[in-house]
Amino acid sequence: MSIAVYIIVMAGVTYIIRMIPFTFFKKKIKSKFISSFLKYIPYAVLSAMTIPAIFYSTGDIATAAVGTLVAVILAFFDLPLIIVALSASLAAFLTGIFI
Numbered sequence: 001m002s003i004a005v006y007i008i009v010m011a012g013v014t015y016i017i018r019m020i021p022f023t024f025f026k027k028k029i030k031s032k033f034i035s036s037f038l039k040y041i042p043y044a045v046l047s048a049m050t051i052p053a054i055f056y057s058t059g060d061i062a063t064a065a066v067g068t069l070v071a072v073i074l075a076f077f078d079l080p081l082i083i084v085a086l087s088a089s090l091a092a093f094l095t096g097i098f099i
Contacts (some may be wrong), residue, residue, distance in 0.1 A: 058092055062099055067092030 029035050046098045071088035080086075 058096065060096060060099070063092045063095045066095040 029038070054068055055061060058064045058067070067088040070091040071084050073083045074087055
């Protein structure tokens with residue numbers, strides 16, 4: 001099949017996914033429970049996609065755990081993203097060397 005067909009299908013699926021909420025929810029959502037539930041969905045989906053990738057990325061659970069721990073601690077102290085990412089990568093690398 002042509003790559004153009006794949007792109008068209010992907011565009012259609014993306015459009016449908018974005019169109020469905022506008023079709024079904026024409027009025028403002030007044031329920032605080034549903035509103036707060038919908039507010040946290042992007043964070044839950046991002047976590048569900050990221051966490052498994054983190055622990056399978058290095059091929060060793062120990063190096064991934066150390067890198068994740070370093071990233072969480074540095075992020076807790078509001079350090080810049082580049083510092084967090086580089087420090088976590090370095091921690092995972094050094095753990096892989098010494099273990």
